[in-house]
Amino acid sequence: MNNLPKTILDSVTGKFDIVIGIPSFNNRSTIAFVAEMASAGIHKYFPDSSCILVNADGDSEDLTTDAFLQSKTDFEKVAFIYEGIPGKGSAIHSILELSEEVSAKAIVLVDSDLRSIKPWWLERFVKPVFSETEYVTPFYTRDKYDGTITNQICYPLTTVLYGLKIRQPIGGDFAISSRLRKILLQKKWPPNAYRFGVDIWMTTIAINETSRVIQAALGAKIHDVKDPGKQLSAMFGEVVSTLFKLMEDYEEIWKQRSKIEECEIYGQIPDVKPESIVVDVYNLRRKFEKGLQENLQEIEYYLPKNIIEYIIKYKEDIKIDDELWVDLTYAFILAAHETREYEKIAKLMLPFYFGRIEYFVRNTRKISNERAEHMINEQIKYFLKKKETLVSRW
Secondary structure: OOOHHHHHHHHHOOOOOOOEEEOOOOOHHHHHHHHHEEEEEEEEOOOOOOOEEEEEEEOOOOHHHHHOOOOOOEEEEEEEEEEOOOOOOHHHHHHHHHHHOOOOOOEOOOOOOOOOHHHHHHHHHHHHHHHHOOEEEEEEEOOOOOOOOHHHHHHHHHHHHEEEOOOOOOOOOOEHHHHHHHHHHOOOOHHHHHHOOHHHHHHHHHHHOOEEEEEEEEEEEOOOOOOOOHHHHHHHHHHHHHHHHHHHHHHHHHHHOOOOEOOOOOOOOOOOOOOOOOOHHHHHHHHHHHHHHHHHHHHHOOOOOOHHHHHHOHHHHHOOOOOHHHHHHHHHHHHHHHOOOHHHHHHHHHHHHHHHHHHHHHHOOOOHHHHHHHHHHHHHHHHOOOHHHHHHHH
16 A cells, blocks of 8 residues: 655655654644654764654644644654554654655654654664664663553563564554565555554564564654553554454564574663653443443453453452453453454453452652563563464464
8 A cells, every 4th residue: 555645756856865754733832842852863973874754643623734844843844644544653654755755764753742852862763773773773761651552562472473572562663674674665554554553563573574673762752642541442453453463464473482682782771750640440330340341242252251250249449460461361362363353352451450450559759760660571481481382262
C-alpha cells in the first residue's frame, strides 16, 4: 500500500542524507517545538549532512501542518496528509516512502507530542546509523505507570521471544537505516501495522532481520500521557494483534531462542526524574469486571480449564499476579495461533490487561520508580520459565 501522495514528489527534489519524520494528528501545540529541536540537533551535530523534515499528518483539525511549516528550522520542510488507513503506521509508511525517493541514509522518527526532546537526541539517533547500526530504539526514564502496554506485555514478551532485551520496543521514537527501510517497504503490512501496531512491527522485524539493533539513552520522555483504563483500549488491540501475527512470521526463530542478551545502550543515561502519572485504579477494576462479565462465555472457549475455574471461583477478587498474567498471555497467544483471529483474541484479552494494570498499580503505589522497574523486570523470569510450555503447545 502506498501512503505518500504522488503530488508530494513533485515538490521534493534532490537527495538528502537524513530524513526527520514526524507523524501527527492534532498536535499543533507541540509540533513546532519538536521540529525546531530536531533541526537544531542536525545542524549542530551533522553540519555537513543534508536534511529534510517531513510531517505526515492524519488530517488534523487544529492546523498542525501550518504550525509545523511555520516552525523556525534550518532545513527544508514538507508537510502532507498521508493516504490510506488512518493511523500512525500509515504516516510512518509514507515517511519511509519519501525517504526512499530521496535516498536518505538515516531516517529518524519522533512523536509530535514530545516536550522533552533535546538537540542532542539527534546525535544519539543518527550517529549509530551512520556507523552501520540498522535500528535505534529509545532508552527512556519513565514513570512506573507510563507505558503500561510496554511494561506488561511488549517488553517482557519481546525479550523472551527473540532473546534481545529492548526496554522500549514501542517507544515511539526510532532511527532506521536505509537497508532496514528497504526491508520494511518490501513487507506486506498487516492492517494494524498501519495503526499503533507499527512500533512493534518495525522493532520485531529489525531484531530478526538486521545485524545490529541498539538503544539510545535519552533521559525522560515527557509527552501527552494516557490513562490505560480510559484511552488505551484501541492501542492495546492494535499492538497486541500485530504482536500475535509477528509470532507466526518468526516462529522458527523464537521457538529456538532460549537465552536473553542485553541490548547495547548508546550514550550516558541522564540522571533525571520523570513526571509522575496518576492512574484511576477504580476505573480499571470496573473495566476489568465489565469486560469479564460481557465476554466470559466466549473467553471460556479459549482459556484452559484451570484458569476458567479460578476466574469463576474468585470473580469478585481476582488478583492478576505475575504468574497468572503469564499464563493468561500465553493462553491468548495460543488461541490466536489456533484461530488466526488476532484482533478478536486481542479484544478478549483486553479486560485482563485492565485487571493486570490495576493489580500492578495497587502493589506499587508506595514504592519508587526504581523498585517498580525491578518488579517489571521480574516478570521476564516468569515468561522465560514458561516459554518451553508455550513452544510445546504451539
